[in-house]
Amino acid sequence: MEDAGFILGSYFLTFATVALYAWRAVRSGRKVSQQVPDDEKYWL
Amino acid sequence: MTTIEPAKAEHDTARQSALPSQRSTATRGTRIIGIVAVVALGWLVAFGLGFSPADRDQDESVRILYVHVPTIWLAYLAFVVTAVSSAMYLFSKKKSLGWDRAAGASAEIGVTFVAVTLAVGAMWGRLTWGVFWQWDARLTTTALLFVTYIGYLAVRRLGGSHEQRAKRSAVLGMIAVVEIPLVHFSVKMWRSLHQEATVANLDGDTKMDGLMLFSLFVGVIAFTLLYVWLMLHRTRSMAMEDLLEERGLDEALAVRRAEAAETATAATSAPPTATMKTGSDS
Numbered sequence: 001m002e003d004a005g006f007i008l009g010s011y012f013l014t015f016a017t018v019a020l021y022a023w024r025a026v027r028s029g030r031k032v033s034q035q036v037p038d039d040e041k042y043w044l
Numbered sequence: 045m046t047t048i049e050p051a052k053a054e055h056d057t058a059r060q061s062a063l064p065s066q067r068s069t070a071t072r073g074t075r076i077i078g079i080v081a082v083v084a085l086g087w088l089v090a091f092g093l094g095f096s097p098a099d100r101d102q103d104e105s106v107r108i109l110y111v112h113v114p115t116i117w118l119a120y121l122a123f124v125v126t127a128v129s130s131a132m133y134l135f136s137k138k139k140s141l142g143w144d145r146a147a148g149a150s151a152e153i154g155v156t157f158v159a160v161t162l163a164v165g166a167m168w169g170r171l172t173w174g175v176f177w178q179w180d181a182r183l184t185t186t187a188l189l190f191v192t193y194i195g196y197l198a199v200r201r202l203g204g205s206h207e208q209r210a211k212r213s214a215v216l217g218m219i220a221v222v223e224i225p226l227v228h229f230s231v232k233m234w235r236s237l238h239q240e241a242t243v244a245n246l247d248g249d250t251k252m253d254g255l256m257l258f259s260l261f262v263g264v265i266a267f268t269l270l271y272v273w274l275m276l277h278r279t280r281s282m283a284m285e286d287l288l289e290e291r292g293l294d295e296a297l298a299v300r301r302a303e304a305a306e307t308a309t310a311a312t313s314a315p316p317t318a319t320m321k322t323g324s325d326s
Contacts, residue, residue, distance in 0.1 A: 006171050007107050010164040011089065014111045017163075018270060021156045025277045029069030032284040038066050040287060043280055 069280035077273045084266035091259035099256075105171040106256070108164060114263035116161040116186070118271050120224050122154030123193065125275075130217035133210050141286065142279070144210035147217050149278035151196050153271055158190045173237060181230040182238035189223045196220055206286055 038044055092110035099106035129147035133139060165183070166176040177183065200213045231240045252260070 003104050003171055006167045007093070007104060010108045010167045011093065011111060013163055013167075014115065014160050015085070017156060017160050021153075022270075022274060022277075025274055025281065026068070026070075029277050029281040029284075030067060032281055032288060033067050033069060035288055036284045040284075041066060041280070042283065043069075043071055043276075044066055 069277045069284075071276075074273060074276050077269055077276070081266060081269035081273050084262065084269055088259070088263045088266045091255075091262050096255050096259040097253060102172060105168060108168040108171075109256075110259050110263045112161060112164045112168060113260060114267040115157045115164070117264060118267045119154045119157035119161060119189075120228070121268075122150045122157060122271065123189075123221055123224060125150040126154065126196075126217045127221035130214035134214045134218070139207070139210075141206055141210055142283070144206070144214065145279050145282040145286070146275070147214065148197075148200050149275055149282060151193050151200075151217065152278060153274050155190065155193045155197060157267070157271075158186065158193070162186060162190060178237055180237040181234035182227065182236050185223065185227040185230045189220075189227050192220045192223060206290075 033041070088110060092107050096107065096110070098104050126147045129143045129150065133141075133143035133147065136143070162183075165186075169178065169183075170176050196213060196216050199216055200209055202209070202212070230236060231238050
């Protein structure tokens with residue numbers, strides 16, 4: 001039972017950390033994207 | 045101030061007309077990579093927690109391996125990308141800031157993955173060794189790697205121009221990567237509690253069950269896709285942040301120049317009343 005807690009906890013911790021970082025990356029991109037015209041976005 | 049306001053209004057109007065229609069860093073490509081990464085992560089959970097067998101020695105706790113090992117491998121990859129991008133910035137003739145932003149974005153992602161590796165490794169250590177942390181060679185060198193790249197990110201935030209930031213962080217990015225072989229071979233160089241490499245060993249003998257190896261492979265693919273997706277988003281964000289910083293500086297300089305020109309014009313066109321008064325007094 002203790003094993004299950006640590007195993008599930010390790011998966012939860014991994015996905016939660018990565019999801020939090022990904023959410024911050026997307027949010028900061030949206031924030032700055034509103035202030036930059038499309039012709040200055042090299043990826044479009 | 046009155047002469048500056050029409051210029052500012054004209055600038056604002058020009059900016060309004062150029063309002064972006066694309067309000068994110070996403071493209072069709074990133075959406076596809078993102079969806080495939082999420083599917084691969086789902087497969088990782090299915091194989092890591094379900095389909096793969098328990099280990100003869102470590103029993104069920106071996107399941108932590110499928111997130112612990114891919115995250116540190118991706119951190120290694122991220123830091124190597126940082127070093128290569130840094131070298132490209134320093135030694136290329138063009139000195140493109142795109143290389144610097146790629147180095148910074150990759151280091152950020154690498155630091156996130158090392159943090160996950162350390163935290164998950166502590167949980168695995170608690171199950172196999174009975175303690176969360178030991179000042180063991182592998183654990184200590186990994187912690188040192190983490191702290192070094194935190195320092196790298198701090199150096200990137202120091203003041204100065206983008207070129208100054210790129211130059212100093214590129215030097216650090218190329219030095220810091222030397223720690224990776226130190227971390228990886230620490231288990232061979234010193235007596236370590238941490239197990240030696242099961243897959244990425246020099247003798248090429250992989251001591252793993254087929255389904256276990258496949259689960260690990262799914263983890264590596266899932267985190268690699270995630271890394272690519274994050275890199276695309278972060279480098280695009282950083283490019284726009286740099287652009288806005290430059291624009292802010294240009295605007296501030298334009299306002300100061302206009303103020304200086306206004307002051308100079310006022311000074312030359314004003315009648316020299318004070319001098320005349322002084323002259324009559326004397």
